[in-house]
Amino acid sequence: MDRDKVSLAESSIDELCINTIRTLAMDAVQQANSGHPGAPMALAPVAYTLWQRFLRFDPDDSIWPNRDRFVLSNGHASMLLYAMLHLTGVKAINAEQEPLDQLSVTLDDIKRFRQIDSKCPGHPEYHPTTGVETTTGPLGRGCATSVGMAIAGCWLANNFNRTGFVLFDYDVYTVCGDGDMMEGITSEAASLAGHLMLGKLCWIYDSNRITIERGTFLGCLD
Numbered sequence: 001m002d003r004d005k006v007s008l009a010e011s012s013i014d015e016l017c018i019n020t021i022r023t024l025a026m027d028a029v030q031q032a033n034s035g036h037p038g039a040p041m042a043l044a045p046v047a048y049t050l051w052q053r054f055l056r057f058d059p060d061d062s063i064w065p066n067r068d069r070f071v072l073s074n075g076h077a078s079m080l081l082y083a084m085l086h087l088t089g090v091k092a093i094n095a096e097q098e099p100l101d102q103l104s105v106t107l108d109d110i111k112r113f114r115q116i117d118s119k120c121p122g123h124p125e126y127h128p129t130t131g132v133e134t135t136t137g138p139l140g141r142g143c144a145t146s147v148g149m150a151i152a153g154c155w156l157a158n159n160f161n162r163t164g165f166v167l168f169d170y171d172v173y174t175v176c177g178d179g180d181m182m183e184g185i186t187s188e189a190a191s192l193a194g195h196l197m198l199g200k201l202c203w204i205y206d207s208n209r210i211t212i213e214r215g216t217f218l219g220c221l222d
Helices: 003-032 038-053 075-087 107-111 141-160 184-195
Strands: 069-072 091-093 099-103 172-177 201-206
Touching: 003 038, 003 075, 003 107, 038 075, 038 172, 038 201, 069 075, 069 141, 075 107, 075 172, 141 172, 141 184, 141 201
Parallel strands: 069 172, 172 201
Antiparallel strands: 091 099
């Protein structure tokens, strides 16, 4: 098969994957008659690229200590995370932190998005849903927590890594939106990250110029 055909095939698969993420998001929101479909649909290409090409994780061992961390600070886009956990086949763990031979997020779980006792609540919650690294929803919290994760990674590396024997070198990726950027905790966390020169921390800013209070520019409020 020549390169053009290979490139076309890969492009088609990429597009199918991205559209599948979008479809799961909008179908779940429609089913629940509640939630936020826009952010997951817009961020689908970003999440797919990140999880497919950069994020280091083992779906069969979701608590692998050196896994890269993914934090969804704009927690209202929770269906983006649930779709990724489902499509990448991340396995659940039990109360004893042992891997189970079942998906963390099944299609039935997604069908119960935003319902009482669902594993797919409106905002991601740490512990009930394997693969959710931290509870997010209060804007700015995910950004601050991700800085703490990066600091922890540096401490682990400094204390346990040896020449030629690296135990900890994980990266922390955080997706944040306009609402996150408006919170003081985000500015303070960013300042601390810069001061400590955290090199294994990446924030991905979804600048769509709108919040629940309308536009983010003064001119939009006229």
